[in-house]
Amino acid sequence: LTASAVGLKMFLCSTPSGDVLVHQLLPAPAGNGNALRAASSAATNARGTSNAVVSAASVEPLVRAAIQQFADAGASAEQLARLSSAQVSIADLPGDQVGEAGGNAITLDANAAGLGWFIDATPTVDEEFVDAAGRLQATAGGDASGRMDALTAIAHEFGHLLGFEHSAGDEDSLMFEWLQLGQRKRVTPESLDDLFANEQTWDW
Numbered sequence: 397l398t399a400s401a402v403g404l405k406m407f408l409c410s411t412p413s414g415d416v417l418v419h420q421l422l423p424a425p426a427g428n429g430n431a432l433r434a435a436s437s438a439a440t441n442a443r444g445t446s447n448a449v450v451s452a453a454s455v456e457p458l459v460r461a462a463i464q465q466f467a468d469a470g471a472s473a474e475q476l477a478r479l480s481s482a483q484v485s486i487a488d489l490p491g492d493q494v495g496e497a498g499g500n501a502i503t504l505d506a507n508a509a510g511l512g513w514f515i516d517a518t519p520t521v522d523e524e525f526v527d528a529a530g531r532l533q534a535t536a537g538g539d540a541s542g543r544m545d546a547l548t549a550i551a552h553e554f555g556h557l558l559g560f561e562h563s564a565g566d567e568d569s570l571m572f573e574w575l576q577l578g579q580r581k582r583v584t585p586e587s588l589d590d591l592f593a594n595e596q597t598w599d600w
Contacts, residue, residue, distance in 0.1 A: 430556040432495040432549055434509045435574040449506040450513055452484050455546055459484055461519035462551040465583035471558075479554050494575065495549040497556035504549060511577065514543035525580050531568060534578030545580045552581075 463479045471479075483501040494505045507513070514534070516524065524540040525532040534540035548570070555571050563569035569590070570581045 430497040430553070430562075431489070431493045431573075432552050433492045433574050434494050434511055434544060435576045436492075450486055450504065450515060450546070452486055454515055455484065455486075455504065455550065458516065458519050458547045458550050461516075461547060462554055462583070464520070465551060466554065466558075466588070469583045469585045469588040471588065475558050478557060482554070482557055484550070494544055495553045497553040500557065502550065502553035502557065504546065504553075508544040508546075508549075512543045513546045514540040514578075515546050516540070519547050522580060522582075525578075532580040532582070534580075540580070541578050544575060544577060548575060548579065548581045551583055555583075 463476060466479060467476055478500065481500060485501065485503050486506050487503050489496060489503065489505040489509070492509050494508045494511075496503050504513075514524070522532055524535055524538050526535055534543070534545075552570055552575070560571050562573040563571040564573075566572055567574075568581070570583060570587055
């Protein structure tokens with residue numbers, strides 16, 4: 397459904413109760429208000445500072461995996477097309493920023509604010525993580541331990557491209573502004589529903 401008179405793009409989905417949800421698809425604003433940051437405790441628990449620089453090519457499998465997560469969670473064809481067309485680049489971001497989004501592009505910090513990235517060779521499974529009270533945390537001593545999870549960072553910034561804002565106070569949300577070392581968050585149908593911006597519900 398396109399509201400062309402006011403330049404808004406919308407789509408409909410229904411809930412099991414029969415409600416029809418109208419979602420407005422918003423562009424990601426420019427600037428670093430969409431920045432994902434390393435949590436303040438990260439430097440203390442890191443393996444050590446890392447100068448290893450990732451490339452856009454090295455994270456391409458993670459980009460595809462993040463898009464697939466949104467697809468599996470029920471993202472619309474228009475949303476998936478936006479993510480598929482997004483530009484992904486690597487840069488030296490300031491301070492504790494590990495990622496940011498703007499326009500139709502996301503940027504990852506080259507070395508995760510000096511903490512080092514975990515680049516998952518098998519991003520569709522989470523064997524490097526354990527479920528700790530409902531949270532995916534890196535296995536102690538494993539490859540993901542003491543590193544920032546690049547897959548989570550990419551999915552977070554993709555959320556901004558779809559118009560989602562930071563989730564204040566909800567540390568378990570994909571869209572929380574701060575990311576802990578060794579922490580993985582996945583896109584789920586429940587989280588996607590929770591994150592839609594400007595949602596209204598009618599009983600039709």
